[in-house]
Amino acid sequence: MGGRTTLLVLTFSLAVLSIELGISHGCREKERKALIDFKRGLHDPSNRLSSWVGEDCCAWEGVGCSNISGHVIKLDLRNRRRTYLTEDCTHQEVYYLLDDDPGCNWALRGDITPSLCSLQQLSHLDLSGNYFPHKPIPKFFGAFRRLTYLNLSGTGFMGRVPDQLGNLSTLQHLDLSYNCYRDDEDLNALPRVQEIELSSCGLGTFPRSLSHVNFTSLITLDLRYNDINSTIPDWVFNITSLEYLYLGGNGLYGYFPDSVTKLTSPGTRLVWEYSMEELDLSNTHLSGSFPDWLGNIKNLKSLNLSFNSLYGSVPASIGNLSLLQHLVLCFNDLNGTISEGVGQLKSLVYLDLNSNSLSLSELQLANLSSLRYLDISSNCDSRKSETIPNWLSSNLRYLYLSNNKITGKVPQFFPKLKYLILSNNSFSGHLPARISNTMPSLQWLDLSMNNISGGIPFSYYLSSNKLVGGVPDSLCNLQTLESLHLRRNNLSGPIPLCLKSCTELVTLDLGHNNFIGNIPTWIGESLLYLKTLSLRSNAFTG
Ligand SMILES: *[C@@H]1O[C@H](CO)[C@@H](O)[C@H](O)[C@H]1NC(C)=O
Ligand SMILES: *[C@@H]1O[C@H](CO)[C@@H](O)[C@H](O)[C@H]1NC(C)=O
Ligand SMILES: *[C@@H]1O[C@H](CO)[C@@H](O)[C@H](O)[C@H]1NC(C)=O
Ligand SMILES: *[C@@H]1O[C@H](CO)[C@@H](O)[C@H](O)[C@H]1NC(C)=O
Ligand SMILES: *[C@@H]1O[C@H](CO)[C@@H](O)[C@H](O)[C@H]1NC(C)=O
């Protein structure tokens, strides 16, 4: 009896409590009005906010309320249909409409009314991908005292980042990327900030204000593509919590190794030696030999130094990076053998060495059983030819070897391979007849500009070889084939009728052969996706 009374009392007081808090409608009237006012200021061409009617604002698209207090705590209006946040929607719109993709048309536009300030408990605000061009970020965003997440990526905001954002003392994630700012913003302390995304913002310099952020909370700093031309300021090396540093696409002009050398001189050490997991210094005009000290960053998982002028060999110390998964060194001047260090990177999944002057024949990658992607295209020394290394991991999914003067037969020993790109080499002999059995996962085979001869058992890109005879019917079994290139061979006979069943074909290039007969009308009728058709320089009649 006593227990029952307690229960009743408890139920009763809960009911009173909920009435007092005003959550009987599901959302707070003041906040509902603020949202309605906010909606009124917006232009919503695709009617994304059509659910914003009725009493319960917590049920509206993109609005999230606290289960306990009923306050609006989340406003997620991200435009998930925008594919390229870099593009200006004033141009994109036309393109997207043509392509029947709503992209920019799905963007909310117009004015952000200060009524939004009524959402005092807001902790998550995402307006990314919407479009408010040539306007400054509203100052009143600095008044959301509970904000932990602010995403204004690709919204077209311009001008000075308001000082007031520096008052967001609870902010952890700040994404202002793909907008245009002047460099005099002052982000104050941001004492809790963990992530700052400012790529493609036209900053021109390292923002001075960042030197005030909390050096033991910042984990991610992304300043890619900001036309910065300077040394990396010393404060960057003081951020002990830094795990992801992206500085690619700026003009660091070799300054980076200098500042690091200074900081790694005896007695000092790189503070993020143990924290750093991803480092992107691609396309930053770095020059010099490959920095030896990189081998000290023990937890590194991804290193991108592509599009620089690094020369010499890759030092053996890189083999110390036992957790490294992505190593991107393409478009440098590295030469010599690919060091034994690289061969020790047991976790390596992705290795891009495209466009260097490395020696293929001495590749030591046999032990890299995790490797899935390998690009060593365009590494040939123009004087000498190489043979294909036959001890690459059989787990490879993607293998790119173009432009290397490689001789020998087309390899068949990669059972899991999806992409095999061998164009512009000196591969010779007949195509292996059972290639579709030995490499059953193959989706893309490019053998153009080689010295392959004989008939075609199976293939996609086979232009500029010495293929003879007719197009075999077996090709027609590849009903998902999107692209067939047979240009510049010696193929003859009529175009086989069965190609009709390759209904997914987008490109069909049969030019410069000896095909005969009429140009079949079914090409237009059955191949509905066909965009490129080349039949020139054949012996067609009619
Ligand atoms: C609120 O409750 C709903 C449904 O009971 C649940 O899915 C959601 O995760 C809860 N939200 C929070 C912030 O606890
Ligand atoms: C911000 O939104 C964009 C998509 O609009 C997304 O790619 C990005 O990861 C988001 N930033 C953060 C910090 O979550
Ligand atoms: C930001 O905080 C400072 C003091 O910390 C205060 O003087 C200023 O008025 C605040 N600005 C806004 C927009 O809240
Ligand atoms: C900096 O961040 C750390 C870790 O998040 C936190 O413990 C510390 O209080 C912050 N410092 C300041 C000055 O807010
Ligand atoms: C980068 O800065 C240096 C030194 O201030 C200057 O000499 C150089 O011309 C600048 N380069 C570019 C591309 O602006």
Ligand SMILES: *[C@@H]1O[C@H](CO)[C@@H](O)[C@H](O)[C@H]1NC(C)=O
């Ligand atoms: C970096 O840290 C060192 C050692 O703690 C300190 O002497 C130096 O002033 C700091 N530099 C900056 C720019 O914060």
Ligand SMILES: *[C@@H]1O[C@H](CO)[C@@H](O)[C@H](O)[C@H]1NC(C)=O
């Ligand atoms: C490496 O950097 C280049 C140039 O900035 C970029 O295009 C590429 O996507 C990056 N690759 C990886 C795997 O991060």
Ligand SMILES: *[C@@H]1O[C@H](CO)[C@@H](O)[C@H](O)[C@H]1NC(C)=O
């Ligand atoms: C790193 O690699 C170098 C060269 O292979 C080696 O001498 C050194 O002992 C290694 N350091 C660590 C910490 O493993």
Ligand SMILES: *[C@@H]1O[C@H](CO)[C@@H](O)[C@H](O)[C@H]1NC(C)=O
């Ligand atoms: C690598 O290039 C440098 C000059 O950039 C040259 O001195 C060296 O001999 C080359 N090494 C090899 C093995 O070709």
Ligand SMILES: *[C@@H]1O[C@H](CO)[C@@H](O)[C@H](O)[C@H]1NC(C)=O
């Ligand atoms: C591969 O690993 C084995 C065993 O650890 C070792 O004996 C061999 O030298 C390694 N091969 C290469 C090319 O690194």
Ligand SMILES: *[C@@H]1O[C@H](CO)[C@@H](O)[C@H](O)[C@H]1NC(C)=O
């Ligand atoms: C073919 O490869 C050679 C290097 O072996 C290169 O010089 C040439 O430009 C390449 N040709 C094409 C068309 O890519």
Ligand SMILES: *[C@@H]1O[C@H](CO)[C@@H](O)[C@H](O)[C@H]1NC(C)=O
């Ligand atoms: C092409 O193969 C033939 C033999 O089939 C050979 O005589 C010729 O030298 C090869 N040409 C090239 C460029 O490798």
